[in-house]
Amino acid sequence: MQMSQKVESFVYHFGEMGSKWGFNRTVGQIYALLVVSDKALHANEIGEALNVSRGNVSMGIKELQSWQLINVSHIPKDRKEYYSPKGTIWDMANRVFEERRKREVDPTLSLLRDLQLDSPADESEAYAQEKMREIHDLLETITHWSAELQRLDPDKLTTLMKLGAGVSKILSIKDQFKRPKADAPSE
């Protein structure tokens, strides 16, 4: 399989990006290639297009499956497995966030909680624990927030995003509703 000029630069670029986003170059390239292909591809086509060994393609596919990013399909009378991206681009972004949360943030939160458990031996340890608590709280807030956002349907999300900084205005509207007799004159 031959990639067009455009597809080629896209695929190579995403290989590099992928390596900063939690998977290696080849995995990034395979995913990028699948995304821009209008039909599902089998392993040999992929390997040929990317100049990569059959074994490497197999490992890449496996990795993408562990991220739940691809679908496997079959064509009647053909024994090969055909791969295509699962869901929309938005789904992909969500999956990657979600998966990284599980793999990176959750273990960190759990470590930080453990380290909070026993009381500090001295002043400098108290300081360290305080900082760890701050990090814990930050991670937890971000985690909750992104989980909530993922529940919104893409349209609402887009509306919300377009709103941007306007959200702070909305917040005050909300305050008026919830507490019509607002008691915070300075804000």
Place this chain on the structure above:
Amino acid sequence: MQMSQKVESFVYHFGEMGSKWGFNRTVGQIYALLVVSDKALHANEIGEALNVSRGNVSMGIKELQSWQLINVSHIPKDRKEYYSPKGTIWDMANRVFEERRKREVDPTLSLLRDLQLDSPADESEAYAQEKMREIHDLLETITHWSAELQRLDPDKLTTLMKLGAGVSKILSIKDQFKRPKADAPSE
């Protein structure tokens, strides 16, 4: 310098995390160590605490400076440079997002825009371009959104985050305000 048990596990863990967040293990460890230290540290202390060469500490410091994550200070009559983390934990998170946006997202957006420029040669190229446009739009939306969020002060942000999925309710309130004579009955 000797790290306490707790600080040690924190620092090592953040070394590993750091390597998934855009800098290498040592850089992550140095930053973690500085965050939990109640006083600024000089390069030798850092190297000794982390069991790492003087040269490596120097490179790590340089890297952290390029991310604008640390401050340098001096003590009268002492020629050494003392390092401490710059800003709050929130500032740190913002900086890292911001810096990665500049280094990774911006070049990607620019590539994707270029690839949109000339019209597709055939049907499959048209498909590829369409997908690239979707990715472009997604990245752009996320970029704008996070830029806006960074402008909010941390308190507002926290309120907003606590709100979570409640945002969709807020959105409808906003709709009532903006278009009291709403003409979209199906939404």
Place this chain on the structure above:
DNA sequence: ATGAAGTTTCAGAAATTACTGAAAGTTTAG
């Protein structure tokens, strides 16, 4: 059961990334 058509595994090789430590560079006090 057999073998053709495919996929996966994994030991070793290649490529990449990170680290060391000695030499070069910088800054300041006298």
Place this chain on the structure above:
DNA sequence: CTAAACTTTCAGTAATTTCTGAAACTTCAT
């Protein structure tokens, strides 16, 4: 200007990660 006290650089080495390709495995048609 000199030397002491630091910091930075960078060539070579070490560690880690990724990739290859041959062998093992699986599945299915006959």
